C-alpha cells in the first residue's frame with residue numbers, strides 16, 4: 307500500500323504508538339547495549355539481549371522481532387549473527403539489520419551483504435554506511451556518518467542505488483539516516499527531516515532507532531509505516547530535548563532528556579503533527 311507522508315500523518319493521529327509490549331531480541335554491540343535495552347523499555351517494549359545460537363530455537367518462538375546490529379564484531383559474534391539471520395526466517399518474525407561500520411571494514415561490508423541475502427524486513431545505516439553498502443564513495447568515519455554524504459546530489463545518487471536494491475530485495479525497506487533520513491522501498495520513497503544536529507553527538511542514536519523500528523514492526527504498521535514511525539518518534543524526542551535545554555551545550559543532558567521523552571511523547575498524538583517529510 308503506497309501512502310504519502312500526509313496520509314501517514316493523518317492515520318497516525320488516531321493510532322497509539324505501540325499497542326502491545328513486544329519482546330525484541332537484540333544481537334548487538336556492547337557499547338550501546340544498555341541504552342538500547344532501556345530505550346525499548348521506555349517505549350513499552352521488552353528487550354532481551356541474547357546471542358548464543360544454542361538458545362535460538364526456544365527464543366525465536368517467544369520473541370516478536372529480532373534486531374541484528376553489526377556494531378562490535380568478533381568471529382563468534384559474526385557466526386551468531388549469520389546463524390540468527392538464517393534461522394529466524396523459519397519463525398516468520400520481523401528482522402532489522404543495522405549496518406554499523408560497514409564503511410569501515412570489508413569484514414563488516416561482506417557480513418552486511420550476507421545478512422541481506424536472507425531478506426530482512428529493514429536494513430538501515432547512516433548515510434555514509436548506506437553509501438558504502440551500495441558501492442558508492444563514502445566520507446564516513448568509523449561508525450559515524452559524514453555531512454559530506456548528505457548533499458542533495460548524494461541523496462539522489464543513493465536513492466537510485468537503493469531503488470535498484472529493492473528490485474532484488476522487494477520485501478526489504480532500506481533506511482539511510484542523517485540530517486535527512488531516506489526511506490526507500492519497492493513501492494515508495496520518502497525523505498524525513500525531523501531531529502536536531504545533537505542527535506549525531508551521543509553514541510547509540512542510530513542503534514536506538516533500529517530497536518524502536520523493530521518494536522514498531524510488531525504492531526499494526528506496514529514495514530514502511532514502522533520505519534517512518536520509529537525514526538520520526540525518536541527524532542521528535544530529540545527536538546523536545548533540545549527545546550527543554552534551550553541553548554545549553556550540555557550533551558549529556560541532551561542525551562538524558564532525549565531518552566526521557568521516549569516514555570513521555572507516546573502518551574498522546576501531538577508528536578505525529580510534528581512529523582516532517584516529503585515523498586521523493
Ligand SMILES: Nc1ncnc2c1ncn2[C@@H]1O[C@H](COP(=O)(O)OP(=O)(O)O)[C@@H](O)[C@H]1O
Pocket residue numbers: 431432433449450451483484485486487500501502503504505506510511512513515537540541
Ligand atoms: N544533523 C542531524 N539533524 C537531525 N537529525 C539527525 C542529525 N544527525 C542524525 N540525526 C538523527 O539521529 C539518528 C541517528 O542518525 P545517524 O547519526 O545518521 O546514525 P548513526 O548513529 O548510526 O551514525 C537518526 O534518527 C537521524 O535522523
Ligand SMILES: Cc1ncsc1CCOP(=O)(O)O
Pocket residue numbers: 335337338376377378406449508509510511512513514
Ligand atoms: C561507537 C561504536 N563502536 C562500535 S558500535 C558503536 C556504537 C554505534 O552506535 P550508532 O550507530 O547508533 O552511532
Ligand SMILES: [Mg+2]
Pocket residue numbers: 406431432449512513
Ligand atoms: Mg549506526
